[in-house]
Amino acid sequence: MRHRVPVVIVMSCLVVSGACSGGAATAPTAADAKKFLDEVDRTLTRLSLDANRAGWVGQNFITPDTEAMDARATQALADASSRFAKEAVRFDKLDLPADERRQMTLLKVSLVLATPSDPKEAEELTTLVSAMRGEYGRGKWCRDAAKPDSCLNIDDITKVLATSRTEKDIRAAWEGWHTISPPMKKEYQRFAELSNKGAKELGFADTGAMWRAKYDMAPDAFANELDRLYEQLRPLYLQLHAYVRARLHKKYGDVVPENGPLPAHLLGNIWAQDWSNIYDVVAPANADIGYSLTDILKRRKTSPTDMVKTGEHFFVSLGFASLPKTFWERSLFVRPRDREVVCHASAWDIDNLEDVRIKMCIDQTAEDFTTIHHELGHNFYQRAYDTLPMIFRDSANDGFHEAIGDTIALSVTPEYLVKIGLLDKAPDASHDMGLLMSRALEKVAFIPFGLVIDQWRWKVFSGQVTPDHFNSAWWDLRLKYQGVAPPSVRGEQFFDPGAKYHVPDNTPYMRYFLANVLEFQFHRALSKAAGCTAPLHRCSIYESKTAGAKLNATLSLGLSKPWPDALEAMTGSRQMDASAILDYFKPLQTWLEEQNKGVAVGW
Numbered sequence: 001m002r003h004r005v006p007v008v009i010v011m012s013c014l015v016v017s018g019a020c021s022g023g024a025a026t027a028p029t030a031a032d033a034k035k036f037l038d039e040v041d042r043t044l045t046r047l048s049l050d051a052n053r054a055g056w057v058g059q060n061f062i063t064p065d066t067e068a069m070d071a072r073a074t075q076a077l078a079d080a081s082s083r084f085a086k087e088a089v090r091f092d093k094l095d096l097p098a099d100e101r102r103q104m105t106l107l108k109v110s111l112v113l114a115t116p117s118d119p120k121e122a123e124e125l126t127t128l129v130s131a132m133r134g135e136y137g138r139g140k141w142c143r144d145a146a147k148p149d150s151c152l153n154i155d156d157i158t159k160v161l162a163t164s165r166t167e168k169d170i171r172a173a174w175e176g177w178h179t180i181s182p183p184m185k186k187e188y189q190r191f192a193e194l195s196n197k198g199a200k201e202l203g204f205a206d207t208g209a210m211w212r213a214k215y216d217m218a219p220d221a222f223a224n225e226l227d228r229l230y231e232q233l234r235p236l237y238l239q240l241h242a243y244v245r246a247r248l249h250k251k252y253g254d255v256v257p258e259n260g261p262l263p264a265h266l267l268g269n270i271w272a273q274d275w276s277n278i279y280d281v282v283a284p285a286n287a288d289i290g291y292s293l294t295d296i297l298k299r300r301k302t303s304p305t306d307m308v309k310t311g312e313h314f315f316v317s318l319g320f321a322s323l324p325k326t327f328w329e330r331s332l333f334v335r336p337r338d339r340e341v342v343c344h345a346s347a348w349d350i351d352n353l354e355d356v357r358i359k360m361c362i363d364q365t366a367e368d369f370t371t372i373h374h375e376l377g378h379n380f381y382q383r384a385y386d387t388l389p390m391i392f393r394d395s396a397n398d399g400f401h402e403a404i405g406d407t408i409a410l411s412v413t414p415e416y417l418v419k420i421g422l423l424d425k426a427p428d429a430s431h432d433m434g435l436l437m438s439r440a441l442e443k444v445a446f447i448p449f450g451l452v453i454d455q456w457r458w459k460v461f462s463g464q465v466t467p468d469h470f471n472s473a474w475w476d477l478r479l480k481y482q483g484v485a486p487p488s489v490r491g492e493q494f495f496d497p498g499a500k501y502h503v504p505d506n507t508p509y510m511r512y513f514l515a516n517v518l519e520f521q522f523h524r525a526l527s528k529a530a531g532c533t534a535p536l537h538r539c540s541i542y543e544s545k546t547a548g549a550k551l552n553a554t555l556s557l558g559l560s561k562p563w564p565d566a567l568e569a570m571t572g573s574r575q576m577d578a579s580a581i582l583d584y585f586k587p588l589q590t591w592l593e594e595q596n597k598g599v600a601v602g603w
């Protein structure tokens with residue numbers, strides 16, 4: 001998580017092209033364009049500083065007043081972005097220097113939600129999104145409606161899915177969580193209609209096309225790219241799927257078919273997007289990695305600040321400058337005892353210059369250790385592009401921003417832990433299956449899920465999936481890509497997509513799929529630059545200035561060039577390539593093929 005994307009209200013004058021462009025009858029000149037972009041830069045810099053400050057205070061001191069101030073500052077930024085997106089159209093026919101032309105284009109594709117020009121419809125749309133967000137946030141399942149203390153919120157249900165090994169209980173919790181979303185179905189339908197209307201007014205076919213337009217290629221070409229990446233990975237996913245199915249069948253019996261799809265509720269996670277929690281059920285024999293980073297951190301009483309310092313030290317070892325003094329003074333690392341805060345981890349760049357911060361409530365766990373690297377990846381990215389024009393101060397595409405910190409986290413190998421003194425001795429290669437399996441349950445299992453959410457939304461926005469098929473289309477896609485099926489019949493009275501945060505919250509999801517592909521591609525390229533000859537999963541780029549320079553070459557480009565340029569700067573390739581994931585998990589894939597001998601893979 002990084003920063004919030006403002007909801008953009010399309011002004012009513014947008015549709016009447018030129019009617020509100022200041023009344024100038026003469027065609028704009030290149031000098032006008034330059035003047036316009038300077039104003040955009042100044043205004044967005046100022047308003048985003050206001051919005052970031054208000055957002056920081058709003059999330060660190062939750063009160064009705066700070067919430068109102070946050071909303072007002074966010075709205076001011078959103079209004080300005082919308083005005084600029086509209087005004088950029090004036091310069092469409094002008095011959096401009098490449099980087100000015102790019103800024104104009106980016107202004108127009110920066111929106112996630114475009115509200116229609118009719119003010120009543122605009123208000124209806126923003127109200128719908130807030131309502132769905134609220135329903136999700138308050139979502140609870142009560143085992144006994146008469147007993148409020150039998151109610152479980154998402155944290156409780158997450159825990160049941162992660163830790164219970166009783167099928168009946170897991171199924172009840174899974175079905176329980178999915179009771180929160182049927183009321184959203186009608187709202188989502190209307191939301192899709194109205195947001196499409198706004199997108200059309202901006203010249204896009206629908207909201208899905210608007211989302212796909214920001215990837216420096218034709219929207220359809222981008223969709224084909226995603227399919228190509230998935231096909232590259234499918235053989236590995238099929239092996240993991242078949243192996244997990246056999247182990248779950250052994251544990252749960254006929255609830256899990258010997259052939260066919262996996263039951264969606266038995267994979268340790270509400271959405272079956274991360275299977276790490278069932279490691280104990282599927283762990284390879286005698287492959288225990290022999291240490292637990294969580295135990296080490298707890299035993300050494302490593303403080304949250306020291307955990308962050310370790311993360312910073314990694315980036316510094318690559319040649320990046322240390323974080324500024326203000327980072328340590330202004331970040332939040334520990335849950336305060338005296339006030340409500342939003343603890344969900346996030347990275348901030350308050351002034352779009354030096355005032356970077358993270359906000360998270362750190363526990364001494366391996367998971368939080370990894371999350372720290374993830375969030376710092378955002379901060380070091382932000383600093384690398386801070387001299388560019390404001391519109392370019394972002395990642396090459398939204399997958400890049402999410403991928404950087406995770407790339408570094410892939411370098412947190414046993415050998416690295418030995419180097420920094422957290423571990424005495426790295427386990428030998430006989431423990432590799434344990435390391436690789438736990439990582440595959442997180443990363444490989446996620447890949448098809450990363451595709452499903454937006455595949456579904458794109459079809460809904462384009463009208464290919466109609467409201468009477470919302471739920472069946474959702475499960476068709478989950479079957480097609482993930483090979484999972486619901487534990488019971490899910491008719492159209494349900495609205496299962498709404499039980500996943502990013503749907504009611506209207507956050508595009510493809511960035512997580514891209515990040516998952518990119519982080520392995522980055523890791524492979526940087527490991528090569530670092531001269532690592534070990535298997536990829538044992539390579540750490542720690543202390544490699546050569547790898548650091550390559551990383552920085554991409555980061556410092558920000559959004560100033562199309563993403564294939566940024567990718568090429570680090571990897572030498574202009575194409576996203578999922579074969580790095582296959583390389584990384586090669587030993588596991590071979591092992592899985594051995595385990596699956598004589599078993600039909602697929603569903």
Ligand SMILES: [Zn+2]
Binds near residue numbers: 001374401402
């Ligand atoms: Zn993030």
